[in-house]
Amino acid sequence: MKSTDFSAFVTSVRHSAPYVHAFRKRTFVIGFGGEVMQGDMALRLAHDCNLLASLGIHLVLVAGARPQIEAEMDARGLPSRYHKGLRVTDGPALECAKRAMGALCVDIQALLSQGLPDTPMAGGAMRVAMGNFITAKPVGVVDGVDFQYTGAVRKVAADSLARALEDHHVVLIAPFGVSPSGEVFNLSMEEVAERVAVALSAVKLIYLCDAPGVVDDAGQLVSAMTADEAQRWLGEGRGITEDLGLYLPYAIRAVQNGVQRAHLIDRDVDGALLVEVFTPAGIGTVITEQSLARVRDAVPEDVGGIVRLIAPLEADGTLVPRGRELLEMEIDRFAVLEHDGAVVGCAALYPFSDEAVAELSCVAVMPMYRQRGFGEIMLAHMVQRAQRAGLKKLFVLTTRTAHWFIERGFREVGVDALPTRKRMLYNMQRRSKVFIKEI
Numbered sequence: 126m127k128s129t130d131f132s133a134f135v136t137s138v139r140h141s142a143p144y145v146h147a148f149r150k151r152t153f154v155i156g157f158g159g160e161v162m163q164g165d166m167a168l169r170l171a172h173d174c175n176l177l178a179s180l181g182i183h184l185v186l187v188a189g190a191r192p193q194i195e196a197e198m199d200a201r202g203l204p205s206r207y208h209k210g211l212r213v214t215d216g217p218a219l220e221c222a223k224r225a226m227g228a229l230c231v232d233i234q235a236l237l238s239q240g241l242p243d244t245p246m247a248g249g250a251m252r253v254a255m256g257n258f259i260t261a262k263p264v265g266v267v268d269g270v271d272f273q274y275t276g277a278v279r280k281v282a283a284d285s286l287a288r289a290l291e292d293h294h295v296v297l298i299a300p301f302g303v304s305p306s307g308e309v310f311n312l313s314m315e316e317v318a319e320r321v322a323v324a325l326s327a328v329k330l331i332y333l334c335d336a337p338g339v340v341d342d343a344g345q346l347v348s349a350m351t352a353d354e355a356q357r358w359l360g361e362g363r364g365i366t367e368d369l370g371l372y373l374p375y376a377i378r379a380v381q382n383g384v385q386r387a388h389l390i391d392r393d394v395d396g397a398l399l400v401e402v403f404t405p406a407g408i409g410t411v412i413t414e415q416s417l418a419r420v421r422d423a424v425p426e427d428v429g430g431i432v433r434l435i436a437p438l439e440a441d442g443t444l445v446p447r448g449r450e451l452l453e454m455e456i457d458r459f460a461v462l463e464h465d466g467a468v469v470g471c472a473a474l475y476p477f478s479d480e481a482v483a484e485l486s487c488v489a490v491m492p493m494y495r496q497r498g499f500g501e502i503m504l505a506h507m508v509q510r511a512q513r514a515g516l517k518k519l520f521v522l523t524t525r526t527a528h529w530f531i532e533r534g535f536r537e538v539g540v541d542a543l544p545t546r547k548r549m550l551y552n553m554q555r556r557s558k559v560f561i562k563e564i
Contacts, residue, residue: 141230141403146552148402149181152290152325156318157183157190157333161392170333171236172245183290185321187298188233191313194218197256204433208267210371214274214311222311226299228355229534230255239254248447254294258356259317260284261302261310276310279315281324290325298485319375323382330379332372333392338410339373340364347410348497349464352377365558376412376441403469405494407420418499423459431459431512434489443525444528445555459487460510462503469494472503474510477544482561483511484547488526504533508564519564522557535560 145195161170178184183263194212198205198221204215214222240250261276279302289296298321300312304356315332322330339347339355341364346348350358355377359365365373369389376387388408390397400408411417423431431452431517452459455473462470470490476483485507490499521530538561540551551557 127545129493134255137404140405145180145198148328150183151517152183152322152327153330153331154185154187154322155325155331155333155390155398156187156189156314156372158226158314159192159194159229160335161230161333161509162188162190162332163192166392169395170241170398171233172239173396175245175251176399178251178295179404182447184323185234185286185290185296185298185327187300187318187321187561188229189300190222190226190228193229194464195219197225199347200515205284208270208521211264211272211313212311213270213273214270215401216274218310228295228303230299237295237297245362251295252293253449254289254292255298256282256289257299257303258286258296259302259312261304261312263303263308264312267512274308274310276312276319277305278312279304280300281320283324286321286325297370299369311351313411315371315373315375319379319384322379322384324388326383328385328387329388329402330376330384331388331390331398332376333387333398334366334409335368335392336366336389336396337391337408338368338389341469345496347411348395348407349411351414351416352380352414355412373412380412380414385413390551405465405469414470417465418462418497418502420460420462423456423461425453427459427461427468427471428456430461431471431487433492434468434471438489444489445552447487460503462490462499462506464494464499464504470503471498472507474507476511476514476516477546478514478516480544481516482520482544483514483516485519487523488521500529501533512564517564518561520559520561522551522559524555524557527560530560531561533562535562 145178161167174184195205203217207228210238237251237253240248257388258280258281260280262279264272264275282435286296298317300314300317302310302312318330337346339358341347351519355373359373372389376389379387388401388409388411390401394408397408426450432449435444439446458475459471461468472485474483475486488503521535523530538559540548540559542561543559
């Protein structure tokens with residue numbers, strides 16, 4: 126093989142380096158239902174958790190066991206009862222839950238303890254810690270329904286959890302809790318994961334779901350939402366599967382209480398956990414307290430990011446080439462759009478104040494972000510900048526993106542409509558079309 130055959134691999138590994146640095150010795154809480162332990166998904170999850178742990182990430186795994194409990198109850202001829210998404214746990218149901226969860230935890234520990242040669246976990250067997258980290262209380266009677274041995278989290282033993290993580294253990298938590306009086310309660314995996322993430326000030330709470338994430342009315346993935354936006358979508362029931370309806374309220378509450386990010390990703394996609402953690406765009410829906418995207422004025426340190434954005438467009442003729450030196454001289458003309466701290470879009474404004482008009486130039490958005498409305502965000506920002514400067518019109522010269530501007534209120538005009546100084550510099554060989562918009 127030639128070395129160039131590995132270019133995609135080399136690029137992906139290099140681009141993951143910032144995330145490796147950012148997440149070392151930080152805590153991830155991963156919540157998943159018992160469905161993940163059926164089939165090949167369990168082994169893939171173990172491999173991915175092993176990789177995360179080997180990179181110094183502190184892992185807490187919170188495992189649910191609903192299908193396993195259902196199977197245990199079916200085998201005993203016991204009916205299952207639910208109210209508002211929670212199991213009503215009577216005495217026999219609690220015994221089924223204990224038996225199913227106990228067997229599941231043993232299986233998870235076995236998966237995490239592998240270390241055979243020629244496997245992704247070669248030499249990387251993980252030490253797993255379990256314990257009575259959760260103090261519980263009864264849910265009680267809700268809407269006339271007595272939940273009996275179904276409980277809620279009263280307290281998380283955060284100090285004990287933190288010590289186990291510092292000792293390089295992967296912590297495995299079963300959704301059970303014990304009350305001060307010694308009673309055992311069956312808990313919601315979703316709530317346990319959220320409360321643990323908050324107690325540990327985790328940087329990520331990740332739920333493995335039955336869907337790619339939240340989708341819009343057109344069936345497209347909504348890759349990022351603020352907690353307020355997610356709350357509105359939840360209230361409207363938009364793009365919400367049964368799993369998401371269970372997980373989303375806890376994801377929202379987590380980020381409202383200090384967890385940096387809550388992620389909803391597809392449990393059926395091989396490597397979804399790694400893609401979500403180590404790529405800028407991710408693969409699911411991330412919930413944050415504040416929006417990940419913001420537009421700001423460019424500074425000299427942004428030149429490198431702008432060069433990376435526009436270089437492919439200059440190479441294919443979409444944009445007129447600009448040298449790095451020119452960019453550095455004109456950096457005050459630019460604004461950049463950041464997503465989670467990375468520059469993913471840019472645009473420039475060149476005013477002709479004597480004619481109350483400005484050229485909108487160098488509009489570029491990284492390909493993986495072009496379906497998120499970032500172009501519209503950049504355009505709106507530059508319109509506001511022009512308005513603040515007292516300008517009345519924007520114009521653009523383009524050879525390939527005419528329809529994008531037409532759809533956003535620009536109309537085609539002749540070269541004669543350009544400001545005098547710009548008209549004198551018009552490149553007749555390039556033959557760019559001219560579009561103008563009143564602002």
